[in-house]
Amino acid sequence: MNASDQYDLYFATIAELGSRLARQDISPVEVTEAMLERIERHNDEMRVYISVLRNAALEQARQAEHEIRNGSYRGLLHGIPIALKDNVATEGIRTSCASMVDPDWVPDFDATVYTKLRDGGAVLLGKANLFEYAFSMNTTFPQPINPWHAERSSAGSSSGSAVAVATGMAHGSIGSDTGGSGRAPANVNGVVGLKATYGRVSRTGVVPLSYSLDHVSVFTRRVADAAILIEAISGHDSRDEYSSTRPVPGIGTKIGQGIRGMHIGRARGFTHEDIDPDVVSVIAQAFDVLRNLGAEIEDVQLPYVEHCVALQSSIMLPEAATVHYHNLRETPEKLGQTALMRLDLGSVIPATAYIHAQRVRKLMRDEFQRVLEIYDVIVGPANPVRAGEAGSWTTHLDGRDIDLRTVGPEYTGIYNLVGLPAIVIPAGFSSEGTPIGLQIAGQWFDEATVLQVAHAFEQATDWHRRRPPLPAHG
């Protein structure tokens, strides 16, 4: 394989690579070896993986190769190299949660999501970097590098999973998403990030952050690949109390269909709105694309959007403080500063505030139901500002400091609060060269329409074809 072919292999889509593996045009071992070499060359620079699983990955690849050669092809994920966020439990494999509380935890079970991927024949390359317990930056596990601009943030909390895909260090990956952790990193690293409807994908074995807000998410370089991955991990799991018993339809069946005549609500009503000219410009151009594809677009005020910061704090922090009750009391010195601060707050939020927030959340859900009787999907930015400073919660804009924790709940957390499926796809770049994404949310359990719109946009643009300048030297 020459260098150009090798480079194309790193960035192949799951659909392309899956077809080549099925045809035995390339073997899972060749692919896995190439990916492991790339990871070994660049992981120190990019901080993508906490654990690289060379031996286990090669063993899985050899098994896939044997099965494919012998006619036991399992489907498009067979032999595909993937990454898991390091809060996804893996039997016999360290699962650190990017925390010093229990950095060498080795689970004796697999998360359901990994069981499903393994059953599909995927090859696990490694466990990806994240914010501590999926909600707090932790200097002990420095943030992955944004491959488009090393001084800009790769966001979080699933930044390792997103950067793995953005840099050709995995063909697909799994993240988790409690307030946007599965979409914010897609937004600034130039990849696709999708969370399905609450209940669609089991959280069993994914270390919880907030029981009523946690979702599992996927990262890919193409919308069609996101459909393949999310379908592979969807379905009822009796061990997850919130898991839906609804059958999983062909989630990608509408991909390729046009969107002429579709009613699109343009998300409005945010507290911080139209504040970054780069984001405003990218989103305006994105709506031009959708309009040119035949969609009808109207502004829609998102119900209760201005309360999302309070709602998310009132619900997520007490739930997180419950999850970490013993960590906070027995080993607080091992938690990072941000985690400590947020868990302390979660410990003193009154139960009446938590329950009030849950009741308002029900009203919010009912209002969204009414909105989605009018619109097929709701579209808008995933963040009102471009990527911020690396290692910081802050973005500087026109002399102002924007704390990203005060804007995230309105833009991404809102879809965790109501449990709608939501995807972020590449839609353009800031003047600093960092990606800016477009977010599309849809009706509960209608991931198919969300993917239909996302795919139509993707095919009408070429943002998804760009490759980042980092890691240096290919």
Added chain:
Amino acid sequence: MSFAPKVSRDEVDAIIRMVDLTLGEERLDQLVTTLSGFLGNLERLRAIDPKDSEPPTITYGGEDGS
């Protein structure tokens, strides 16, 4: 971010002892700040009348077609 204190250090200290936590000076000061910020946001949330809304149940987002 700074917020006008809505709770005193002594009040927060009392609550912390009730929930069986022990904080040093720095964490306690930090909590006074973050709790004040939270309570500011909560005031606006409290103004919403949740009417007859009950908290979502186990079927939230799931079988009830939500």
